[in-house]
Every structure is written in C-alpha cells, then in structure tokens.
Amino acid sequence: MPYVNIKVTQENGGLTKEQKSELIEGATKLLQDKLNKNPETTIVIVEEVDMDNWGIGAEQVSDRRKEGK
Amino acid sequence: MPYVNIKVTQENGGLTKEQKSELIEGATKLLQDKLNKNPETTIVIVEEVDMDNWGIGAEQVSDRRKEGK
Amino acid sequence: MPYVNIKVTQENGGLTKEQKSELIEGATKLLQDKLNKNPETTIVIVEEVDMDNWGIGAEQVSDRRKEGK
Amino acid sequence: MPYVNIKVTQENGGLTKEQKSELIEGATKLLQDKLNKNPETTIVIVEEVDMDNWGIGAEQVSDRRKEGK
Amino acid sequence: MPYVNIKVTQENGGLTKEQKSELIEGATKLLQDKLNKNPETTIVIVEEVDMDNWGIGAEQVSDRRKEGK
Amino acid sequence: MPYVNIKVTQENGGLTKEQKSELIEGATKLLQDKLNKNPETTIVIVEEVDMDNWGIGAEQVSDRRKEGK
Secondary structure, rough: OOEEEEEEEEOOOOOOOHHHHHHHHHHHHHHHHHHOOOOOHHHEEEEEEOOOOOEOOOEEEHHHHHOOO | OOOEEEEEOOOOOOOHHHHHHHHHHHHHHHHHHHHOOOOOHOOOEEEEEEEOOEOOOOOHHHHHHHOOO | OOOOEEEEOOOOOOOOHHHHHHHHHHHHHHHHHHHHHHHHHEEEEEEEEOOOOOOOEEEEEEHHHHHEE | OEEEEEEEEEOOOOOHHHHHHHHHHHHHHHHHHHOOOHHHOOOOEEEEEEEEEEOOOOEEEHHHHHHHO | OEEEEEEEEEOOOOHHHHHHHHHHHHHHHHHHHOOOOOOHEEEEEEEEEEEOEEEEEEEEEEHHHHHHO | OEEEEEEEEEOOOOOOOHHHHHHHHHHHHHHHHHHHHOOOHHEEEEEOOOOEEEHHHHHHHHHHOOOOO
C-alpha cells in the first residue's frame, strides 16, 4: 500500500487527464516492478501548483519562465 | 500541537462545510482522548483532491467511478 | 481511499504500539462514520517527530517542555 | 536541495504575488544563511488552504474569524 | 523541478540502497518521459514507515502481516 | 497558524540542536514579518532525510557527494 505524491508546477493550462493517468500508471508500475507492491492498494496523488506559489533559486517559477528559464 | 492532514477525493460536488467541521472536530477529539493533546494547538487540514488526480489500482478514481468501483 | 497523516512530537519515549493502533482505528472510524469511506482502502500514517525538530512560538518543543510549557 | 512547504489559511482574497515572492525569497535565504544551501536547488512551495478546511481548537478558522479569534 | 514523495512500509529490514536508487531513477525517468521534466531539478524522496505506524483497514500493517495479509 | 515543513538531507552527522532552532526561529519570524502571523500558533517541523533516500538528477545524494557534487 505505497503512497506516492507527485507535485509539479501548473503550466500551459495544466496537465491533461491523459497525462495524469500516465503518471498514475507509471508510478504504480514502478512500485509493482521494483518492490512487488499491490497496485490495488497503491495510492498516487498528483498535485499541480500555481507557478506563483513555487519557488526555486529564490524566484517564483512564473518569473523564471518570463526570463526563459 | 499535533498536525493532522486528511486527504479525500472530491466527489459529488465536494464536502459540505458541515462535513469538514465534523472531520476537524473528530480528529481533534481523537488526539485529545487518546493522547491528551490540547485542542487549542491541534491543527487539522482537510484537502480534497480531484478524482482525475487520485489514482488507485493504476487507475484514476474518476474512471473507477464510471466503472462502478 | 482517504489518506490521513498524523504528526505528533515524540515524548516520554514515544507512542506505544497500542496508542498508534488507537489513532489508526479512530481516524479510520471517523472517515467511515462521517463520509462512509471504506476502511479497507483508508491509509493512516502516524509520524513521531523529535522535540528538537518541532517548533512552536519560535521555540523547540524540547525547550518549551523544560520551561513547563 | 532543501524542500520547504509553507501552508497558510487563504484570507482576505488570498496572498498577493508579491507576498508569495517574499515567502519564497525569505525561506531560500534562511537555508542559505543558516545551512549554506544552494538557492538554485532549493524548492519552496506555498499552499493556501480555504478557512473552512483548516481547523484549530476543533473549530474551522472561518468560524473562528467570525468570533474575532 | 517536480517533487516526488514515495512512502512505503519498512519491511524485512527495510529497502536496500539499490532499491531506493531504482525508485529514484524510475520516478525521475517517469517525469522526464511523460512531462519532459529536467532530471537535474527533479527531487525524489523515499520514506520508509514502521509497520506499527501505518494503518489500513483500521489495523496496523504489523498485525496484518502476522495474519498473512 | 501557519504550518512550515522543512526537509533537508542528513549530512555530516545531521543538524545540531542549534541549527534546528535557527531554522525554527527564522521560519517563524519570516511569517510574522511578512504576513503578521502569530508565532504562538506557527508550527515548524524540520525533517532530515538520509542521503540514500533523497534523489536529484536521478541519483542518490549519497552518490553525488562521493562525486563531489
């Protein structure tokens, strides 16, 4: 019963349903393949964070994107 | 000063204010009753997660609900 | 399939197995009673944090305990 | 590469972009000054939580604010 | 700069260094392949939780394992 | 009543009590100065993570340190 939490910045309108599904499948498969964990009790939560709310290099990602970073 | 974080899927329009209040009261009371923690410094945070963003069994909960799971 | 994370300071040698069990049972029952969630897919994780690592009022809990707070 | 997560209640329309930037800068500087951590790989995430979803003293912050707390 | 947090129960003496490395590689590759994220700023944290501290079905995993679950 | 969680790798024997205190004070002061938050209900939790358990660039920090990164 692993718990996986994936946080990414919300960019270009946010992730599509399909992209979220791929992350969920991929993370579940990773734990099944490597640690033989049961997918039926593996929880994966994908969180998208506004670029104003995510900082790296002491800058908001929203500003970094404007600078082409 | 316990910290309790409760994550649930956002279903049927989401939790009502009353339901959130019941979770907050219940979790605070649990820690007071079992561990004698002071309610005044017990933080409870309820997070609702979109069903597309929550996976179990390698599937998005939104899809599982369509399949009656 | 709720996810509940309970963080408390590690005090007096830490929680007993029985106390952890009571928190797990209580949190699971709370979500079953209030939101009709299935206990079989409700994850509860109890985390104990060293008192040096937990701050409130800009002080480490370890110091506050020495001051009788 | 520290990871800092700051959760606050969403009040008065929520934090401005400038306030979020100040929290990101301040947290990054704190880790640089105290632990000599590299800002370029220091992640800071600011999360605002609805006052109905945040409880303290077994009450929702939304209700506490109405009572002037 | 995604942030991935993987929590699993600590079983059979805990994960080997190699298993942790596989989880880190796999999670980083997943985000690179699916969302074109830069591995150099992708943080993956693996947390092992004592089986007494992890509950599912209102039971501690330590007890479930004794019951062959 | 902000909640601040700081995760850093455990290096060189881990943080001293004094370093943890400085992070707690600094984070609490940051929220007081910038958002006028009450220190008495500001929780700061410092978590140290084993270098084998923290990955960046698809590598464990323990290995990166051996390579002088």
